[in-house]
Amino acid sequence: MECPECKGKKEIMxxxxxxxxxxxxxxxxxxxxxxxxxxxxVPDEMAGWMEAGKRMKADRLARNxxxxxxxxxxxxxxxxxSSMERGQVDPNNPPRPTTEIH
Numbered sequence: 188m189e190c191p192e193c194k195g196k197k198e199i200m201x202x203x204x205x206x207x208x209x210x211x212x213x214x215x216x217x218x219x220x221x222x223x224x225x226x227x228x229v230p231d232e233m234a235g236w237m238e239a240g241k242r243m244k245a246d247r248l249a250r251n252x253x254x255x256x257x258x259x260x261x262x263x264x265x266x267x268x269s270s271m272e273r274g275q276v277d278p279n280n281p282p283r284p285t286t287e288i289h
Contacts, residue, residue, distance in 0.1 A: 190229050198219060
């Protein structure tokens with residue numbers, strides 16, 4: 188399936204980027220698409236992941252839970268839950284932590 192983020196172009200426009208010499212920020216720049224990792228395509232099932240992730244986030248917000256609170260309650264890292272809510276991984280098959288979360 189064509190990547191819904193970059194529309195198959197493999198890159199997206201970033202709002203700003205820190206210059207490599209540390210002298211400030213450029214106003215915009217092209218970056219490799221974070222959803223498809225620069226391939227222009229995503230798995231067909233990702234459309235379902237995105238819809239499920241939107242519902243997960245809406246449910247969490249309706250319960251007034253922060254991402255961090257929800258992740259802790261599910262035994263996940265906040266970054267893992269965020270990836271699920273953004274539809275980048277299958278929310279029905281979440282990653283399992285390899286180490287204990289504190």
